Amino acid sequence: MESSELVRDALAAAAAAAGVPVARDDVMIERPDDPAHGDLSCNIALVAAKAAKRNPRELATAIIERLSLDPAFVERVETAGPGFINLTFAHAHLVREVREIVRLGSSYGSSGAGAGRKLQVEFVSANPTGPLVIVSARAAAVGAALVNIFRKAGYDAEAEYYVNDAGSQVAKLGASTLARFRQRLGEEAAFPEDGYPGEYLIEIAGEIAEPEGRAWLALPPAEAVPAFGRFALERIIGRIKTDLERFGVKFDRFFHESELYAGGGEIWKTLEELEAAGTVYEEEGARWFRSTDLGDEKDRVLVRSDGSPTYFLADAAYHRNKRARGFDQVVDLWGPDHHGHIKRLVSATRVLGAPAGWLEVIIVQWVRLVEDGAVVSMSKRGGEFVTLGDLVDDVGVDAAKFFFLMRKTSAHLDFNLTLARKESDENPVYYVQYAHARISSVTAFARGEGVAFPEDTSCVERLRETEERDLMRRLVVFPELVRVAARTRDPHILTTYAQQLAAAFHKFYHVCRIVSNDRSLSEARLLLAEATRVVLAESLRLLGVSAPEKM
RNA sequence: GCGCCCGUAGCUCAGCUGGAUAGAGCACCAGCCUCCGGAGCUGGGUGUCAGAGGUUCAAAUCCUCUCGGGCGCGCCA
Numbered sequence: 001m002e003s004s005e006l007v008r009d010a011l012a013a014a015a016a017a018a019g020v021p022v023a024r025d026d027v028m029i030e031r032p033d034d035p036a037h038g039d040l041s042c043n044i045a046l047v048a049a050k051a052a053k054r055n056p057r058e059l060a061t062a063i064i065e066r067l068s069l070d071p072a073f074v075e076r077v078e079t080a081g082p083g084f085i086n087l088t089f090a091h092a093h094l095v096r097e098v099r100e101i102v103r104l105g106s107s108y109g110s111s112g113a114g115a116g117r118k119l120q121v122e123f124v125s126a127n128p129t130g131p132l133v134i135v136s137a138r139a140a141a142v143g144a145a146l147v148n149i150f151r152k153a154g155y156d157a158e159a160e161y162y163v164n165d166a167g168s169q170v171a172k173l174g175a176s177t178l179a180r181f182r183q184r185l186g187e188e189a190a191f192p193e194d195g196y197p198g199e200y201l202i203e204i205a206g207e208i209a210e211p212e213g214r215a216w217l218a219l220p221p222a223e224a225v226p227a228f229g230r231f232a233l234e235r236i237i238g239r240i241k242t243d244l245e246r247f248g249v250k251f252d253r254f255f256h257e258s259e260l261y262a263g264g265g266e267i268w269k270t271l272e273e274l275e276a277a278g279t280v281y282e283e284e285g286a287r288w289f290r291s292t293d294l295g296d297e298k299d300r301v302l303v304r305s306d307g308s309p310t311y312f313l314a315d316a317a318y319h320r321n322k323r324a325r326g327f328d329q330v331v332d333l334w335g336p337d338h339h340g341h342i343k344r345l346v347s348a349t350r351v352l353g354a355p356a357g358w359l360e361v362i363i364v365q366w367v368r369l370v371e372d373g374a375v376v377s378m379s380k381r382g383g384e385f386v387t388l389g390d391l392v393d394d395v396g397v398d399a400a401k402f403f404f405l406m407r408k409t410s411a412h413l414d415f416n417l418t419l420a421r422k423e424s425d426e427n428p429v430y431y432v433q434y435a436h437a438r439i440s441s442v443t444a445f446a447r448g449e450g451v452a453f454p455e456d457t458s459c460v461e462r463l464r465e466t467e468e469r470d471l472m473r474r475l476v477v478f479p480e481l482v483r484v485a486a487r488t489r490d491p492h493i494l495t496t497y498a499q500q501l502a503a504a505f506h507k508f509y510h511v512c513r514i515v516s517n518d519r520s521l522s523e524a525r526l527l528l529a530e531a532t533r534v535v536l537a538e539s540l541r542l543l544g545v546s547a548p549e550k551m
Numbered sequence: 552g553c554g555c556c557c558g559u560a561g562c563u564c565a566g567c568u569g570g571a572u573a574g575a576g577c578a579c580c581a582g583c584c585u586c587c588g589g590a591g592c593u594g595g596g597u598g599u600c601a602g603a604g605g606u607u608c609a610a611a612u613c614c615u616c617u618c619g620g621g622c623g624c625g626c627c628a
Contacts, residue, residue: 026568028567028568028570030567030570031567032571033566033574034571034572037571041570041571043568043569043570046570046608046609047570049608056608080571081570081571082570082571082608082609083570083571083608084570084571127628129628164628167627167628168627168628169627172627194627284626285626286626287626288626297553297624298624300626301625301626303626305626306626308626310626310628311627336556336621336622336623337622337623337628338628339554339556339622339623340554340555340623340624341623342555363555363556365556365557365621365622366622373562406563406564406565407563407564407565408564408565410556410557411556411557411564412556412557412621413563414562414564416562416563416577419563419576423590424590425589425590425591426576426577426578426590427590428576428577430590431576431590431591433590434588434590434591435591437588437590438587438588438590438591441588442587442588443587444587445588446587448587484567488567492565493565493567496564496565496575499575499576500575503575506591506592507591507592507593509587509588509592510591510592510593511592513586513587515587516587550588551588551590
């Protein structure tokens with residue numbers, strides 16, 4: 001069991017023995033940053049004080065008197081401040097953990113917290129009508145990190161991209177591409193009012209073989225437009241996949257909206273189920289979903305008066321399909337412009353039989369690119385955008401991902417391009433990677449000096465300097481942090497952690513010379529460095545960032 | 552107008568379920584390599600936590616209102 005859980009149980013038991021009633025869920029175990037507050041800190045006495053109508057410091061003392069903990073685990077327990085109970089790990093405990101990290105390697109921090117629950121993370125899912133823009137790039141970084149974190153926390157997690165390859169935007173895309181193709185042939189072709197004006201469609205129109213394109217033009221418009229649309233769609237999806245691959249983001253599946261129309265037509269099956277539940281009515285020739293019954297602001301159209309299904313019905317069918325595939329839970333990452341769609345879709349999944357909480361929607365907030373202190377305009381005239389590909393060309397994959405993950409997913413992000421480009425200590429991603437490279441380098445140096453990882457790791461016992469202890473207490477937080485990141489569905493705490501861990505290592509390195517004449521001390525420090533390398537590498541891996549051995 | 556998110560140091564942001572003296576990085580200044588990677592380390596100081604009330608032993612955190620910013624409110628996706 002995790003150390004904080006052990007302590008929580010012991011404290012709850014001691015409180016009970018002292019006749020202090022307190023709900024276990026109210027008992028909070030913190031990991032104070034300040035070592036003066038111990039390695040673990042608990043508010044149990046403060047929480048219990050109210051109900052017991054007693055002074056919290058007195059209660060804390062009473063609880064401590066009845067507290068039973070292995071002295072090889074916790075060596076000191078004291079009351080502090082208004083009534084906190086602060087606990088300090090025994091040196092032996094930290095030593096045991098460091099040896100464990102070295103022994104386990106990259107599996108350190110893995111847990112069964114998710115109990116193998118089948119969980120799907122759907123992200124990016126940008127319309128294939130143009131290249132991926134920055135907010136999609138952020139979603140890609142967050143989604144990929146979440147999948148890694150979920151897997152490490154014991155979930156059976158899958159990454160999925162929903163490709164909207166049906167519906168009206170494909171027609172628009174087709175009309176736009178058709179116009180670009182005509183223009184290429186030197187014809188006067190008016191560009192559609194609501195078309196996609198980006199340069200990329202000119203390029204794509206240029207990729208159409210001329211005889212083929214002319215043959216499409218000869219078709220009646222009802223066939224010509226979809227022909228151009230399909231071509232453009234395929235090319236754009238290809239580019240999106242290439243960009244994502246370059247970004248190091250892998251999907252287990254690309255689910256195409258068109259699949260919902262194929263075969264028996266899951267779309268219509270979904271409509272039937274909603275109707276059977278009595279949540280659909282007809283008005284002005286359209287079919288509406290009574291989402292107001294479930295807290296939405298207004299009812300939503302499922303089928304237009306011309307008989308075509310809306311995006312919303314397709315989305316409901318898509319989520320019904322996810323349920324049928326047996327996911328215990330699904331997490332969707334959406335852009336901030338889709339915020340208003342959460343209620344209606346959650347309502348629809350509930351009507352279709354999903355339990356409360358089955359669908360979780362996380363809004364990935366906007367990103368502003370900032371260069372030399374000024375906001376970079378994301379949308380230049382003519383519909384050109386800064387794309388994922390542009391960003392990767394500019395700052396590189398590692399910096400892009402790390403910066404996207406430095407902030408809470410739900411918070412707006414100012415992406416500092418000037419800082420991200422720098423290959424120096426000012427840039428947090430280099431700072432962390434440098435620590436990893438330094439450890440790799442020192443390990444190689446040590447080997448040259450005849451110092452290697454010893455078979456018997458009991459020498460770790462000798463690490464008693466302040467900087468060594470600070471580093472150790474940081475290392476042992478990692479497993480808990482992975483679970484917190486999984487629970488809160490937010491990778492950003494790991495980004496912060498990696499920076500703190502790197503800082504603790506640099507301090508240790510500066511003060512404690514690793515390779516010295518003292519053989520067993522050298523080995524002990526080498527093992528501590530290795531434990532740090534393992535945890536840094538694993539943190540970076542979860543974030544999707546590389547952990548280089550040389551820079 | 553209605554709804555959601557946000558407002559913490561000069562800048563970008565942490566602050567976990569309400570807890571201890573509100574913390575980092577950047578920027579600025581001054582130091583530290585005969586020694587394992589100086590892409591590093593050590594010092595130096597800044598806050599009406601947007602404002603006003605309220606709840607609480609305890610509020611940046613919860614509630615109400617005000618101000619300021621972002622987004623949404625389509626038979627588009």
